[in-house]
Amino acid sequence: MRALSCGRQVLAALSTVALLGGCALGSAGQESAGAPRPVGAVTMVVPFAAGGGSDISGRAMADGLVSVRPELRVDVDNREGGQGAVGYSYLLSKAGSPNYLLATETSLLSLPLSVDVAFSHRSFTPIMKLGEDYTLLVALPSSPITSCADAVAQSRQRRVLAGISGAVGPDAVVFSQLERLSGADFDTVPYEGGGETMAAVLGGQVELASLNPSEVMGQLRAGELKALCVFADQRYDYPQLAGVPTSVEQGIPVSFAQFRGVIAPGGLSPQATEFWLEAARAFAGSPAYRDYVASEFLQPRVAFGEDFAAYLADSEKALAQVVRR
Template sequence: MRRSRATAAAAGALAVALAAGCASGSAGESAAGTGGPRPVGPVTMVVPFAAGGGSDIAGRAVADGLASVTPGLRVDVDNREGGQGAVGYSYLLGKRGSPNFLLATETSLLAIPAAVEVPFSHRDYTPIMKLGHDYTLLVTRPDSPITSCAQAAEASRQRRVLAGISGAMGPDAVVFDQLNREAGARIDTVPYQGGGETMAAVLGGQVELASLNPSEVIGQLRAGELKALCVFADQRYTYPELADVPTSVEQGVPVVFAQFRGVIAPGGLNPRARRYWIDAARRFAGSPAYRDYIASEYLQPRPAFGEDFADYLAAARTDIEQVVSR
């Protein structure tokens, strides 16, 4: 399946899911704390994906971490999956001005508006904190003749090579598009619902390659069920389990791409509410809870707050639009 066809199909499903998300968002307009200078009562951390994935893990870690450094604060997690994240973002759109809502965000915030027409962009929200970067690994089965990123590109020019991706419009699609453009590869992609399905497809031999986050595949790498060909980064990971994985750049493949993970709030916040959340995020970034989360998910710590996070989003949007909107 070519990515262009998959994107068109995903757009149709996205429209249906998006309508539901917008409806639920507008219904919640009367949420507690709307327009105030700080949250009143329990806060909701919206996770725009199902429980158990990277975004859910991030959302729960931040929810607990913020509460641990802010006396009296309670943050509950609400999974609102659908539309490859669009349902959750649309729900938050309906909470404009309320300091009682946060959302665990990642690259879908930029990729969805670049790929299909939706009523939101990153500018409609208040950037609070970028947690770090999640550089993906190119993986395959141990019995694959491919042993490096460069060899994967070469093999795809000689025969058909299939790669599994998580969603037709997400970071994995960006990585393989860059690999095709920058390294002359001809890899075809097959979209799955998430990292778990993608990994199952590689293990089962339905596809030969996948671009997966370290936390998703570390168990399979340890067990020898998968082998890592490279990490799409310009520097190696320093974690002992990943230190021996070469970078794409080392192998002569100029593809570097990181999925970011972060936290946003609704747009239109009272300036005092915005400062409240940024201050809380800075305290979280200096806490053991933040360090534990980064280490447990094998992230590269790259915290940024407020306007610095907004600047990062603006720059990353340009890069993603060049790929996803094709």
């Protein structure tokens, strides 16, 4: 896998964060640090651009939390940059404050494994794992590539450009596994989120893209894209995706699930941690959660607090086998 844009983007963005870091913990963060519960508006940080899977997840979680805690106001703040590092670094500066949450996914683990950042998943307070999300390999209907196996074969013979969300994110992990396990050789082009990746494949800047079902379902239905495979060992049960073959079916032994979740800053008081855990559990039992899972085609595998932390630790070990600095 030859990345046409690399970790220098991450480091440049982090340099900006470092310059601003001294004043990032402004008065709002300082006043709420150590509080037993949020006071005033809560900010849901999305570390990627609007329009992608993380943005959809963050907005669904914000609305869902309000649906079970009507006294809350949760505003969404897209802080994209550095393949997610800018958003995570911003949350790092809010230590102790219960007024901030972040819509997290697998970049929380892959970033610290691949570039020099000041955080790991242990820097934050795990609140809830919402579910798991398998990506689809998609292309324009006019593409000569007809399957996941065909994409691998053609990548060995000619230059094939593939769009991914983040140079070190979950899509990069998928293509790294493709290279390691099947001998593929794609030129990957990182973008800041699924929305930009979608635009690139629709506009013909790249031939392939690895995208979540929720990001591409409209285009699949409209015939603007075709799904070559899902990177999983079992097909989706959802009727809209049941006809998409798995990579494993096609002889490509690559299966990778991205998680979706929500974290809070590190250093929360026990009372604040319990406040958000109770709200998350209420959300998980609500119609809003069921609607979110169905609309995003997720596997509803939830975990809270310490169980979510254990999941992150186990996943970090697995990712370390394929993600390297």
